[in-house]
Amino acid sequence: MYGSKSSLSSFQSSKFGDDSDDEDISEINRHGFKVKNGVIEDGLNVSIEKNREREGKWLLMLANWNLYSKSKKYQSKLKNRVRKGIPDAIRGKAWMFLRASAEGKLDDKGTTFKKLDEMSCSAEEDEQIEKDLHRQFPDHEMFSTKGSGKQDLYRVLKSWAVYRPEVGYCQGQAPIASLLLMHLTAEDAFWSLVAICDYFIPGYYDIGLTAIQMDGLILESLTGSYCSDVHKLLKATKVESMYYMTDWFMCIFIRTLPWNTVLRVFDLFLSEGVKVLFRVGLTMLRENLYSLSKKLKKNNADDLFMDAMTFAKRSPEVAKDEDYFIRQVCSCRVTERELTNEFQKQKKKWDKSKGDVRRNYFKRDPEGIYSDVKMPYTDGKMSKTINPISADAANVTTASRLTTVHESQEAQEEDANSQADERWKGVDSRNYDPNATIRPMPPLKTSAQSIAKPPRSTSAPNKFPDTETQL
Incomplete structure (x- = not known):
């Protein structure tokens, strides 16, 4: 067991690699990856x-963050600049x-990264983490032999x-933690991972994976609305969404897309929330x-099965051009409201033997508080007053966007609130902005613009509305 800092240094050589190797990593690209064939790309x-x-x-925007994160006028600028890509x-x-x-105010129970770093996890999880260290971006x-990333990744x-012992470690978290460590300290990377797992994609790593299964059903349903021909192909070939989307969503496309595009998608994800995963x-x-x-009419579905399986998971050729790919992603206008609608539909069909499932697609709400809210909107007002817990003032604005609540679910709401309170315990509030009362960002108002498309490997039409801001 290597649960403390002292034991970590003692086993550093065997666990993270011997630093005596004379490894040449002098030629690297701007993201820190070794150069292939001596050609610096990206x-x-x-x-x-x-x-x-x-x-x-x-820099000016970060120095005036309260203004840009709260004012509707400046929120549009923030959203637009994120979509253009955050400078390295x-x-x-x-x-x-x-x-x-996205986090709001959290209760301070004295838990810090330093304390957690000195504690031990279970032997089984420790062994699994060790195995996965050497698989992350060698x-x-x-994360090479001489790098310090493996030690920090383990921590x-x-x-x-x-x-989070009730959730535990999941392999899908390792690529996300690795990406965070490329840009943040170990402590900041840890609290960012907590924010992502608890507030952006809660439930994705729970035992049973009910949340990811539900989102797979929702993605499958949305495919019928946004790409009907593709939906017919997947149905005919019986390629289920869990096959291609599990790795996508659990790793936030880190293992799939080119690195420049991965960073741009991650920028969007932190800015706009889980709906970005569905858009991508x-x-x-x-x-x-x-x-x-288009070959489905002329070929038997069984003959296209292997191609559908292979093509579905791959990174599209157009993803090499991150600007163009992000334009296409942003032109897909899937909203939190639409995701909530689909969740309500799929929940009626949900096999309860798989366990209870709660989803909340409004990024700034804690997990579960408004997971059973009915959509769509009516007159824009609440038919029933929702009492958000006092620790999260950011939810007040989000709650005003929601409409009706199930009359028969008052007990469930109360239970959800208590669960959210439990989830907030033990987080060091010093790692967060105590004044973060951020409002949901309004839709970006832009005029239609023509986009010059790069050479494409597919004849797919641009079915998504192309009225997004030119990047």
Whole structure:
């Protein structure tokens, strides 16, 4: 068992690799990955001058964060700048601000990363974490033999297992923690991981994976609305959503997309919430399977099964152009309201033997508080007053957007509130902005613009509305 700092250093050589190897990692790209064939790729997608200009704007914005995160006027600028891509030099700090916006105020029970770092997790989880350390980005300088990333990754994942023993460690968390460590300290990466797991994608790593199963059903249903031909192909070939979307959603596409695009998707995810995962998933399915779906009329569905399985999971060719890909993602207008509608539909069909499932697609609410709210909106007012718990003032604004609540579910709401209170215990409030009373961002108002498309590997039409801001 290597649960403390002292034991960590004692077993450093055997656990994280011997630093005596003379490893050449002198040629790396701007993201820290080893260069292949001596060619440095992944350059800036804008000029150096433009990048410096964007850095200046972001520094000014972070210095006036309360203004940009609360004012409707400035929220549009924040949203637009995130969609253009956060500059590399600012990205880590910006992520800290974005994830703090989603957390609200948390109860201070004295738990700190330092205390968690000194504690031990179960032997079984410790062994699994050790196995996964060497699988995370071996071509990155932080996680190579000489890098310090493996030690910090172990500390972050072990601390999570101690902090959330009822959930425990899941393999899908390792790529997310690794990405965070490339931009943040171990302590900041840990609290960011807590924010993501508890507030952005709660339930994704729970035993039984009921939340990810539900979101798979919702993605499948949305495919019928946004990409009907692709939906028919998947139905005919009997390719289930859990096959291709589990790794996508649990790892936030980190294992699937090109790295430049991964960073841009992660920027969007922290800014706009879980709906980004559905938008990216729909975009990938459309790009990967539209051409194949046209063969369904001339071919037997069984003959297309293997191709559908293979094509569905791959990274689309257009994802190499991160600007174009992000435009396509943003043009897919899946909203929290639409996700909540689909959840209510799927919940009626849900097999209760799989366990209870609660979903909440409004990013700034704690898990479960408004998971059973009926949609869609009526006159924009609540037919019943919701009493948000006092610790999260950010929910007051979000609650005003919701409409009717099941009259018969008062007891469930009370139970959900108590569960949320329990989840908040033990988090060090010093890691968060105590004044974070952030409102949901309004829709971005832009005019229609034509987008020059790069060469594409598919003939998929642009079915999503292309009225998004040019990046």
